[in-house]
Amino acid sequence: MKTTSHISVLFIATCLLAIAACNKKQDYTPKTTLADSLISASTSVQDLDRALFLSDSLLETGDISMFRSCYTKGSIYMRTGKPQDAEAILKRALAEKPQNAYDSLFYFQCLKAMVEHTDQKNDDEGVLRIALPAYEGLYALVSQPEYASEAYDILAEILQCVGRCQLNQGLTTEAEKYFEKCYECIQKVRALDSSWKHDYYATVFLYTIANSYSSRHDYSTAEKWLNYAETITKDMANKDNVPAFITDMSWSTYYLDRATISNGLGKQKVADQAYAAYKRTQYAKTDIAQIYEGEYLMQAKRYAQAADVYAIVYQYLAEFGSEPTLDNIAYLTKKFTANYKAGRNDSALSVAAYTFEYLDSAIILQKKNQAIELSTIYHTQQKDAELAEQKAQLLQTRVLALVVALMLAITFFVIYAVIRRRQRIRLEEKNQQLMIANARAEESSRMKTKFIQQISHEIRTPLNILSGYAQVMTATDMEIDNETRNDANQQILENTDRITGLVNKMLELSDVSSRTVISLTDHVSALQIATQAVLSSGIEDVAHLEFQLQDIEGAGQALLSTNEQAAVRVLALLLDNAIKFTAPAEAFGHQLDIDKKRATLLITKLDNQIQFIVEDTGIGVPAAEAEHIFDEFVQLDEYYNGTGIGLTVARSLSRRLGGDVVLDTTYTAGARFVFTLP
Incomplete structure (x- = not known):
């Protein structure tokens, strides 16, 4: 779903660049x-x-x-x-604040550019924070006849961006309102100016809205917006002076969206006809269109064709992927899945190997960036050492001068002793500071190196499993019964999901240092948050653990004004922690049923706060490490799997919700984490 969103953004950018290219003068x-x-x-x-x-x-x-x-x-x-x-x-x-209508036009042009920039970073909260307080001012500008058409174009684009961001956050009703406002602006600007340019921008906005619903499998609503786009596309195609490639691009987008939506609605004949029409367009031959086409073919379970169009992925990453990053692994994962489901096990194995090399390149790039950082630290230390050496040389000069002075007058001896003592103390203090700085730099380097090694291990393991099963299933002399084949299929799917989950967790880490306030617009009960977290973590189904959810004195019925998704995520991370550290480490194998551990989630109320208390009978945390465990990449026991970022993410999210996560050091039977919300 996220990849489709990225492709949609790239598609819109291509459309806007096409408009700019075919107009030699500004409209x-x-x-x-x-x-x-x-x-x-x-x-x-x-x-x-x-x-x-x-x-x-x-x-x-x-x-x-x-x-x-x-x-x-x-x-x-x-x-x-x-x-x-x-x-x-x-x-x-x-x-x-603009002082006249002409300045207002460019003020809102700046606003639109800022919204587009923030949207490309997938910062939904940032888009809403920028656009919602300001866009109403555009309604005053549209009353000026000379600026009306430009203002409606700007307003339509901002409204569809706001609607998509709200849809991403689950605010379906609000999103629909803003999409309807966007459509009203489109109709008004077309009534003011009948040029094909406004029709084209309108279809771009409408296709984007339809794609937003389609990516969430709301195909009925997506079809409504696609029908709007179809009507305007037909009107544009009948106008004079429309560049041929603009018309081709618009119909190409329409046909592929129609195929996707019809397939989702079970209208297979319509979907096949639309897809055939799409393949006849020139735009269908471009790289970005083929990446987008692969999404449809995977949805339609036409895996062989999907594998064929995904052949462009390597070229696409080379041209547009910039440096190797974890974000781009999603493209390779889809290519692998398409080849595997198409039965092309050799190709799937080749993609897995390429993915492994690509991951190594990303890790090497990260190490290179760290090397640059460490080089900067080294040069700083070198400068400090040179300064200390200069001071030492100066000290020697002063000592010689004092010796000569001593030969001339014994009275200067006391002055010499005092000066030397002071210089020695300063030098010792400087050396101590350098030792502390060196220790911190070495610790930082060690933690980052350990983290990179852990991530490499975490991803290599499932990739090796995928590679192993692919080799077994492609062996010509290997006879596999149905039970073994089903088990292999299950293992491949589970490890593909494991890689995807790890990539998502890495992306989640990038948001840890954010100070953005999370929107607290959800009104949910504490018990609902707890129930969703239990389901998300799957703790009730863990074999080695006995789990209980306890609502103390009806505290779970309290209604909270918070962000449900973020609150559930925090609690799920704490439950995941309980699952992990009540199980035996990898190095010690499985335990017997009689050794089952216990975990409890308690909901209590304290003053004006709701407390979610997660306690277990696992290995526990030393009191001295109560704050250290919330630092990035920290793992107290190296025999357990993990990346050391779960508690870091949990605390970051909780504080942005107005609460906190702490370790209760008075509990000694295992570990007890307390998550509070106002």
């Missing part, structure tokens, strides 16, 4: 000064350096406003791969 001509025309002329011929120079110069002379300058520079920085510079420029504009 919107500034109506105020010659300065606007000069900047527009520079950007239209791709003379971006000149456009930046003009923007700064004309702002300095007062010929353009700050909003016009920020929009120009922010757009250029986005196009030239400088997103951080673009973000700083756009934030500067959004911090000011």
